[in-house]
Amino acid sequence: MKFDQPAQANPIDRMQVVGRPIDRIDGPRKVSGTAPYAFERHDIAADPAYGWVIGAGIARGRIASMDISAARAAPGVLAIVTADNAGALDKGKRNTAKLLGGPQIDHYHQAIAVVVAQTFEQARAAAQLVQVRYAPGGGDFDLERQRDQAKVPKDDGMGSPGATQVGNFDAAFEQAAVKVDANYSTPDQSHSMMEPHATLAMWKGDQLTVWTSNQMIDWGAEDLAKTLGLRKEQVRVVSPFIGGGFGGKLFLRADVLMAALGARASGRPVKVALQRPLIPNNTTHRPATIQRVRIGAKRDGTITAIAHDSWSGDQPGGGPETAVNQTRLLYAGENRHTALHLAELHLPEGNAMRAPGEAPGMMALEIAMDELAEKLGIDPIEVRRINDTQVDPEKPSRRFSQRQLVECMRLGAERFGWQGRSPVPGIRREGRWLIGMGMAAAFRNSLTMKSAARVKLEKSGRVVVETDMTDIGTGSYTILAQTAAEMMAVGVDQVSVRLGDSSLPVSCGSGGQWGANNSTAGVYAACVALRRAVAGKLGLNAEDAVFAQGKVGNPGGTMVALTQATSDGELVGEDAIEYGDLAKTFQQSTFGAHFVEVGVDMHTAEIRVRRMLAVCAAGRILNPKTARSQVIGAMTMGVGAALMEELAVDKRYGFFVNHDLAGYEVPVHADIPHQDVIFLDETDPTSSPMKAKGVGELGICGVGAAVANAVYNATGVRVRDYPVTLDKLL
Numbered sequence: 001m002k003f004d005q006p007a008q009a010n011p012i013d014r015m016q017v018v019g020r021p022i023d024r025i026d027g028p029r030k031v032s033g034t035a036p037y038a039f040e041r042h043d044i045a046a047d048p049a050y051g052w053v054i055g056a057g058i059a060r061g062r063i064a065s066m067d068i069s070a071a072r073a074a075p076g077v078l079a080i081v082t083a084d085n086a087g088a089l090d091k092g093k094r095n096t097a098k099l100l101g102g103p104q105i106d107h108y109h110q111a112i113a114v115v116v117a118q119t120f121e122q123a124r125a126a127a128q129l130v131q132v133r134y135a136p137g138g139g140d141f142d143l144e145r146q147r148d149q150a151k152v153p154k155d156d157g158m159g160s161p162g163a164t165q166v167g168n169f170d171a172a173f174e175q176a177a178v179k180v181d182a183n184y185s186t187p188d189q190s191h192s193m194m195e196p197h198a199t200l201a202m203w204k205g206d207q208l209t210v211w212t213s214n215q216m217i218d219w220g221a222e223d224l225a226k227t228l229g230l231r232k233e234q235v236r237v238v239s240p241f242i243g244g245g246f247g248g249k250l251f252l253r254a255d256v257l258m259a260a261l262g263a264r265a266s267g268r269p270v271k272v273a274l275q276r277p278l279i280p281n282n283t284t285h286r287p288a289t290i291q292r293v294r295i296g297a298k299r300d301g302t303i304t305a306i307a308h309d310s311w312s313g314d315q316p317g318g319g320p321e322t323a324v325n326q327t328r329l330l331y332a333g334e335n336r337h338t339a340l341h342l343a344e345l346h347l348p349e350g351n352a353m354r355a356p357g358e359a360p361g362m363m364a365l366e367i368a369m370d371e372l373a374e375k376l377g378i379d380p381i382e383v384r385r386i387n388d389t390q391v392d393p394e395k396p397s398r399r400f401s402q403r404q405l406v407e408c409m410r411l412g413a414e415r416f417g418w419q420g421r422s423p424v425p426g427i428r429r430e431g432r433w434l435i436g437m438g439m440a441a442a443f444r445n446s447l448t449m450k451s452a453a454r455v456k457l458e459k460s461g462r463v464v465v466e467t468d469m470t471d472i473g474t475g476s477y478t479i480l481a482q483t484a485a486e487m488m489a490v491g492v493d494q495v496s497v498r499l500g501d502s503s504l505p506v507s508c509g510s511g512g513q514w515g516a517n518n519s520t521a522g523v524y525a526a527c528v529a530l531r532r533a534v535a536g537k538l539g540l541n542a543e544d545a546v547f548a549q550g551k552v553g554n555p556g557g558t559m560v561a562l563t564q565a566t567s568d569g570e571l572v573g574e575d576a577i578e579y580g581d582l583a584k585t586f587q588q589s590t591f592g593a594h595f596v597e598v599g600v601d602m603h604t605a606e607i608r609v610r611r612m613l614a615v616c617a618a619g620r621i622l623n624p625k626t627a628r629s630q631v632i633g634a635m636t637m638g639v640g641a642a643l644m645e646e647l648a649v650d651k652r653y654g655f656f657v658n659h660d661l662a663g664y665e666v667p668v669h670a671d672i673p674h675q676d677v678i679f680l681d682e683t684d685p686t687s688s689p690m691k692a693k694g695v696g697e698l699g700i701c702g703v704g705a706a707v708a709n710a711v712y713n714a715t716g717v718r719v720r721d722y723p724v725t726l727d728k729l730l
């Protein structure tokens with residue numbers, strides 16, 4: 001189904017099932033231990049072998065020698081795979097560095113061997129016996145020092161330019177009555193999902209099946225085949241349940257390759273879970289940024305000049321953290337400049353982590369807006385309202401399809417009690433606590449992606465949805481079931497959903513908050529095909545047959561049970577949603593406003609978040625319960641980014657020092673107060689037949705700055721260097 005005109009009225013608009021806050025249909029399985037992760041597939045392989053991954057002990061250089069003889073002779077060892085004996089390996093299209101290093105080493109903890117043994121303990125013990133001598137090479141590990149060597153790439157790797165220019169920024173900024181010019185920094189951040197990257201691999205002849213934890217099944221299958229020199233048909237990737245993704249599982253990682261190689265070498269099914277202390281350096285992380293924001297405005301608050309530069313680093317062949325992209329779209333202003341500056345660093349691979357680009361970019365931009373408001377003596381919400389725009393400020397002929405930023409801020413201010421905020425910082429006190437309020441706009445783009453599905457109507461009347469879409473804890477199972485139930489006019493308990501298997505139709509997968517809108521639109525398309533099949537079978541008018549309450553008929557005619565159509569066997573509808581130019585004609589983005597109240601202990605400078613509210617405008621909300629869960633999860637992650645999360649870089653040896661959950665701090669329940677989420681009533685007919693968008697990443701964008709602005713309001717100390725830890729307030 002080609003979607004190239006704004007959506008008309010359609011069966012989803014009935015909102016009898018879609019739009020209801022139903023519980024996750026996979027919920028009972030998730031909480032009763034019957035939704036197994038890859039490492040728990042005892043049903044597939046009752047007696048698998050186990051692989052232990054050895055990570056490189058240097059950041060860059062060569063392996064001078066590796067002696068595996070003692071390890072090979074250790075009890076229970078079945079195989080040891082290294083670059084020496086793995087055979088020819090290619091690199092996945094989406095991998096920057098090789099997943100199996102040696103003799104050349106590209107980054108610290110790059111996998112250099114997998115030791116396969118009868119038991120996990122035997123594999124771990126034998127791995128300690130592998131003797132590796134390295135010839136370390138030099139490397140660049142310090143973003144600040146490499147900053148001057150950074151280059152502006154032609155594009156950002158996502159199809160947008162590396163730099164943009166409108167009008168004459170320098171001249172306009174020079175003449176501006178009120179100016180902000182400040183530098184901000186965000187640290188490297190680690191994925192800390194509950195389920196580590198883990199895989200069970202099994203070969204049958206030259207056919208490989210991996211049960212793994214991956215957000216993008218089709219990308220994974222393609223890159224696994226390419227890496228092993230197989231045809232894609234020889235590879236099956238299965239990932240029905242995932243214990244958190246956040247972008248760290250968008251790509252093929254070492255667990256999959258090491259399990260596949262270990263299984264081939266040992267002739268056994270092999271399980272590999274990347275050890276937690278390996279994950280921060282072995283896999284991908286959110287790269288650190290240094291950002292400079294300059295804003296010039298008239299005394300009345302009108303922005304006349306806005307510039308955002310961001311510096312980040314990555315491995316050779318890697319890409320920039322796209323931290324300036326929201327600044328191209330968020331506020332009006334005639335003279336504009338943005339640029340991404342990419343330095344070559346030899347730290348581990350940088351890549352996507354929840355709202356890549358916008359999340360760290362908003363952490364800088366939205367403090368700068370707070371600083372501008374203060375200099376102008378205008379309320380921060382009012383400054384943002386004055387500079388709102390309904391058109392793309394770089395290309396004024398393009399309108400936003402929907403943009404309710406102002407309404408999000410207005411409603412949020414009312415609900416949060418924003419008028420109780422003191423515009424002068426450091427004066428509200430409760431006992432020993434200094435109290436402050438901060439806010440920030442939220443912004444995240446909404447992307448369209450092709451997505452296919454198959455929907456069957458079984459003889460029993462059961463509707464079965466099949467697509468390789470993943471559920472990374474987001475509620476995909478549930479909203480896809482709701483979509484099929486709405487389209488076929490059956491109860492949601494009449495629908496089964498099968499996901500996460502490369503043998504199923506290729507979906508958009510889960511990433512970039514594109515999953516909900518696009519995957520449900522794919523199911524919508526398949527249901528349209530199934531409705532036609534039902535109508536055809538019963539001799540009804542294909543175009544206007546009415547589906548209601550498990551029945552079907554011509555308009556005004558007799559309604560018969562859907563199961564009459566399956567008297568000769570099940571019916572199948574299969575199709576994909578494909579997008580035309582609507583997403584180019586209209587800028588499709590999601591908007592919101594974050595409000596935060598903090599208390600700061602006036603003696604110790606301990607920071608506690610006391611209240612949080614997000615107001616989101618993100619198209620039709622397909623399930624308010626799962627959407628709310630996405631947003632509060634993202635807000636929690638935003639608090640982590642604001643106050644805690646930071647990979648400490650060893651700038652001499654080039655690795656992340658705090659590479660486990662003991663040293664890498666994330667929020668716990670006690671750090672998170674009551675969180676409120678409000679969704680504006682919105683439908684976007686340009687986004688898809690579902691008229692929906694994504695919310696999972698909107699929820700994090702802006703939170704960091706809202707916290708930092710609240711800390712400033714409480715204390716009068718402006719911290720521009722994340723995370724905002726108490727030492728920076730003293």
Ligand code: MOS
Pocket residue numbers: 215245246247248250352353354355356510511512513
């Ligand atoms: Mo998300 S960072 O695109 O999986």
